[in-house]
Amino acid sequence: MIPSNIAEWDMATKKSAKKSIKKSAKKSARKSAPKRMAAKRAAPNDKDLSDLFHDTLKDIYFAEKQILKVLPKMAKAAHSADLSAAFKKHHTETEGQIDRLEQVFELIDKPAKAKTCDAIMGILDEGKEIMDEYKGTEALDAGLLAAAQAVEHYEISRYGTLKAWASKLGMTEAVRLLDETLQQEHKTDEALTTLALGEVNSEALAA
Numbered sequence: 132m133i134p135s136n137i138a139e140w141d142m143a144t145k146k147s148a149k150k151s152i153k154k155s156a157k158k159s160a161r162k163s164a165p166k167r168m169a170a171k172r173a174a175p176n177d178k179d180l181s182d183l184f185h186d187t188l189k190d191i192y193f194a195e196k197q198i199l200k201v202l203p204k205m206a207k208a209a210h211s212a213d214l215s216a217a218f219k220k221h222h223t224e225t226e227g228q229i230d231r232l233e234q235v236f237e238l239i240d241k242p243a244k245a246k247t248c249d250a251i252m253g254i255l256d257e258g259k260e261i262m263d264e265y266k267g268t269e270a271l272d273a274g275l276l277a278a279a280q281a282v283e284h285y286e287i288s289r290y291g292t293l294k295a296w297a298s299k300l301g302m303t304e305a306v307r308l309l310d311e312t313l314q315q316e317h318k319t320d321e322a323l324t325t326l327a328l329g330e331v332n333s334e335a336l337a338a
Contacts, residue, residue, distance in 0.1 A: 180296060187296075188241075192243060196245055198225055198286075202219075209272055228312045
């Protein structure tokens, strides 16, 4: 159909031009998309194992700082004198662990800086919930033990990984410092297991 006047002709021309522009833009986008993806894949990434080591070090540093705050509350909440004593002992050990982490930061010539770790926050939040929900019950200590061992297993995993990476990077002194803490965490976990198999869980079952 041919437009009957100039106004209609002008309008038809504009519509045709818009369609042509859109079609051209889509075609151009389809052509350039693979190029952008290829460029993205080819972009160099200068991150290496030493960067990963540093990031994970900041992660566990944050975790230890948070654990240091929570342990006194857990010691106070525990009914069992032995469990309370275990939490107090580990509080002192955690201070030493933080000190060793700061020494590792010095070894890699980086400031001792923490990076928020959602994983440890989730574990600690579960412990706080147990203290609130089971306060005054015989099951409280069993719950505190479970929460504490979840923290220990997280720490053991992190320190084991950091030790392996430090060894790979040839950081002999860092390996020694990290291994000292790793062995300490294993002993704490074993002590908590002994408590769990002894009076704490027995009291919870008897309630």
